[in-house]
Amino acid sequence: MSADRAAPTIVDVARAAGVSKSLVSLAIRGDVGVSDATRTRILAVADDLGYRSNVLARGLARGRTQVIGVLVSDLSNPYHADVVAGIESRALDAGLGTVIGHGRSRPEVLAARLDQILDLGVDGVIVVSAMLAAEALDAAATRRPLVMVGRPFTQPRRVSVVRNHDERGAALALDHLLSLGHRRIVHLASSRRAAASARRHAYGEAMTRADLPATTLWVDEGGTAALLAASGTPEGPTACFAGNDRTAAALLHDALDAGLDVPARLSIVGYDDAQIARQVRPGLTTVAQPREAIGREAARLLLSRIDGDRDTVEVTLEPSLTVRGTTAAPC
């Protein structure tokens, strides 16, 4: 099938338009110094021939590919999808393409993908994963500008960080519960990672501020069962702030199974506004991160780094509270 004939190059266009290849290059990139008449002619010819500029050749010659990479640990996590959407929209505004690498939640795969994306010649990388090893992150950052999403501390210098303000989010959740009249509020934690710790500490501080005792229960230590058992008793907790929506949803599930009325006997607040928060019944009250905005901000930081800005910064964005059906005044 002759349609497989080699793709037209800049030289083909130049020949067909009767100009030099340099001029075609200038015209296509929209450079000044090309007369309008010639430019339109060249573009028409290019279009006619079905010319597409070869990114590989351009990247090789310019040292820039106009493509940024995004490394994601878990594709199926809607949080990641939204952040990626934000990144893409901002990149597109700047005329850059985006490719995504998928780490399948495994540190070694993640590191390999990161290398592979960099090898492809992207101009910069945004890492949306808390799981990437610090050394891999550091090594990558010496190769290209790198922006990290979500990890609360800038371990290596040279990387910028965008994250949601977990402390403030936890405070939002607790203010909500406190204003409903809850006093015996426990925290259900399932992870010791950075974001989870920030939320846990913020919980502790909010309780201290309100002069109330703080109690953290761990899922992997049977915390859920302990919580459910206690919440029947007169002195038991009337509300629970969970470290994330998955944990909250599981708790809700178990509570309903145990015949405990939610929210009448136990109020539950999650964190993340994940899809599951809308799917459970009653709907989960939760703290929402500004996911697209986080992505857009990450892209903005990366673009400025690509343009030569050497400063690495840490940006935190404000979360908000979404009230659904799992919170009410204690009865």
Add this chain to the structure above:
Amino acid sequence: MSADRAAPTIVDVARAAGVSKSLVSLAIRGDVGVSDATRTRILAVADDLGYRSNVLARGLARGRTQVIGVLVSDLSNPYHADVVAGIESRALDAGLGTVIGHGRSRPEVLAARLDQILDLGVDGVIVVSAMLAAEALDAAATRRPLVMVGRPFTQPRRVSVVRNHDERGAALALDHLLSLGHRRIVHLASSRRAAASARRHAYGEAMTRADLPATTLWVDEGGTAALLAASGTPEGPTACFAGNDRTAAALLHDALDAGLDVPARLSIVGYDDAQIARQVRPGLTTVAQPREAIGREAARLLLSRIDGDRDTVEVTLEPSLTVRGTTAAPC
């Protein structure tokens, strides 16, 4: 910061090892015709210098980048994530990298991303999206080998297709309901797209085979309400086969809201074994597609096309039934 010094090239390695750049190239690619002693020396030097081969230059010179592209319409769809995981694992086995493009469920974005991925110089593309316009698909297929996942008909020749056997899946669902003793089974459809049609037709055929009347209700025509109203009556349906899990979950939700006992008064079977099937209560009985296997098969087909195989084929893989809590014998 002096770590930003230019990355070492093959020439640097050659100079450091005291050989020609051609020999370095051969050694690194594992070509024959390099003595063992020289090869190990070259590799050691390369490693020492932190040499990484430049994919852009290699792609330009060879016309092959050793990277395949995957175009996905919706990142957050776990179905897609699993297919991608399958693709990646197979590609990795063959020593190829993978980049993902994200179409955000919008045909025009999808088409633009596809072009962009192709521009990047990937050796082939796998499209995991039913939404891509046929023309865009066709245009892409003339540029590189292309494999389509999920769309049941090969519209343009030149593309291979991997899909789940929707007809057989629907038959599995109906066999299950029939063997439970159901006789009045309706189909609830929400889409007229290809996969949905295949399931709908298979429903009709299965009913005909069993000598039972087939009734298809459409969600967008108030089918859900009609179904719920009818299922109370003596002659009303005792079971429903939904076109996908989302539809099934919504039906389940409405049925429970209406005070209808599921599965006692109404059995429900979905399709896809999406995450939601596990999250609703009771868990949804559904047809599961072999998602990773589909991805692996797609990658296998693509690789053989890349290696010069000109045949385009259509492969269907067998689905399986996952029985959960929404099906029981009619009472």
Add this chain to the structure above:
DNA sequence: CAACGCCACTGGAACGCTCCAGGAGCCCCT
């Protein structure tokens, strides 16, 4: 011992683009 074949290695062209130094033509000013 000359001829041959094979092995290990080399140098340069090519891939498709960008960038740079420079050239032709034109208008304006002195």
Add this chain to the structure above:
DNA sequence: AGGGGCTCCTGGAGCGTTCCAGTGGCGTTG
């Protein structure tokens, strides 16, 4: 009339690879 400064355009070098046609040395063979 001569020069200066535009604007519009050109040719060639260079980006880091791969590929191809050799080259030289060595062992085998008639």
